[in-house]
Amino acid sequence: MPTQPATRPDLTRIHEAVAAELEEVERRIQAQMATYQGTVGDLMGHVARFAGKRLRPSVCVLAGKAVGTVNTVHYDVAVVAEMIHTATLVHDDVLDGADTRRNLPSVNTRWGTEVSVLFGDYLFAKAFALCASIPNRDVLLTMAETAKVMCLGELLQNVHRFNFALTEQDYVDIVQRKTAHLFGSCAELGALASGCDPETREAMREFGNAVGIAFQIVDDHLDLIGDEAEVGKTLGTDLDKGKITLPLIGLFERLDEKRRREVQALIADPKAAGKRGQVVALIEAQGLRDFALDRADGYVAAAKARLAVLPRSAFREALESLADYVIARRK
């Protein structure tokens, strides 16, 4: 069973440590989305309301404050990160045929596939143009590389749908690219922009990476095992789409070959009804309900260990709480 921190980390308190900075990030994100008219204005207004937990900006700003002071580079990284993230969400929802995103209709539900693809492209290009304006070359190159790595991760994930031979290492490699690299860049660049030493830079990259892997493991766990009303978005799409996530990999390892082939045939059958319930029941019967969460725990522990490189401060504590939060979160 995963070890839970004694008190459940409260995202509000984490955000409070950098409230003024996150307000500035929010103001800049909203400014990027404003000034449009007609349908493009409606689209921008819609995704502006998607405003999620702003975890990536929080990581960036907290890393900066933990090392020194926050400057415009932090804001640029935070806004670019959030816009790239939003662009990938818009395309993810198209591909997953998801109805709901953060309790709002997804862009594809409201405007259809074509507009969603092109609007995602536009958000991505907007993020690119903002990124290009960052005067710090090191930061610009890192964010550009991150965008590339993320897209490759998304592509690899899709290419490996229904690949029942996917190992835990393959899964982690994909998640590293798709999700963790951006968290790593936010942590690394946040510290770098405040003038950290190379050792801290590397440690913060590793902190962000590990947090990002844990975050995605939990996300995938919830998609298979979570409750839709609690999580606030369409769930179960991974299984329908043949996305092989950690609970499934754990299950395949436990079952004998005959049983494994039966479950894989069930997952591969587009007409099988009640698939998710059956698979979850099997996972629970094997005592694997918390299998993925245990793995996520390991990444969070590794992430928190890397924070030892930072001097003690309220910001370092908030980064620890943020790492705990990615496991504790249920929505």
Add this chain to the structure above:
Amino acid sequence: MPTQPATRPDLTRIHEAVAAELEEVERRIQAQMATYQGTVGDLMGHVARFAGKRLRPSVCVLAGKAVGTVNTVHYDVAVVAEMIHTATLVHDDVLDGADTRRNLPSVNTRWGTEVSVLFGDYLFAKAFALCASIPNRDVLLTMAETAKVMCLGELLQNVHRFNFALTEQDYVDIVQRKTAHLFGSCAELGALASGCDPETREAMREFGNAVGIAFQIVDDHLDLIGDEAEVGKTLGTDLDKGKITLPLIGLFERLDEKRRREVQALIADPKAAGKRGQVVALIEAQGLRDFALDRADGYVAAAKARLAVLPRSAFREALESLADYVIARRK
């Protein structure tokens, strides 16, 4: 009837003026596509074979040679331009449900919608990462802005599908963003990277813009009126998709209200059979077969006039021929 140049411009001869430079561009494009394995390697290999007319690299390199010497910035701009262009083609083919691209199966035909969307994203991000590595900040910012403008143009075009109130100016504004801006950037940056003065820089931007508008007008004309076997890609998709292009705008202007509404109802009817044939017959009956080509002629003439800013040379002549080619091309 559009004025045709006395001898039909031959793209081979245009390319010969900068053969060594285009070979270098080609080598660099292929290098960007290499080093991948598995499905991603197959995808890269496939789009590497899409190799089109390389008009944008030609514009960039010719502009450079017309002003001075060619350096790595020209190659960076040319490769980035071609990769952004390829990414938009991959997404266009998904949205149009096109089967064929340059006489090859489209990516969506071979790998499906999801892979096509994500692979287009990845190509785009790769172009972005390459662009970010350009040491010349002016060039980097211009290309980033171009990517953004292009995506907005694509989005606006889609949003205005079946908008029968679209004027010729609206159409040109969309085409300017979607297609011409990139041609403009290639011409401007090609000249700039060879050390041109501000007047030449502006003239070359205008040359590229006008060539780009003419290019897209011809493309849209061919989609409605061209021959599929000659053009080498799926045609008629604009009409099915409700994309309002110049021949239609001309037709709507000529018809009385009753007849116009009937034609618009035909275009809007998803079940209407033989739509393309009927619409083309109406366009021809109104003497509008060359309406769009006449407009393209005007843009080409304007483009060529701007070349007066350059000293006379084989490269300036090749740029003139390239402008003529965008009208003369039939595939």
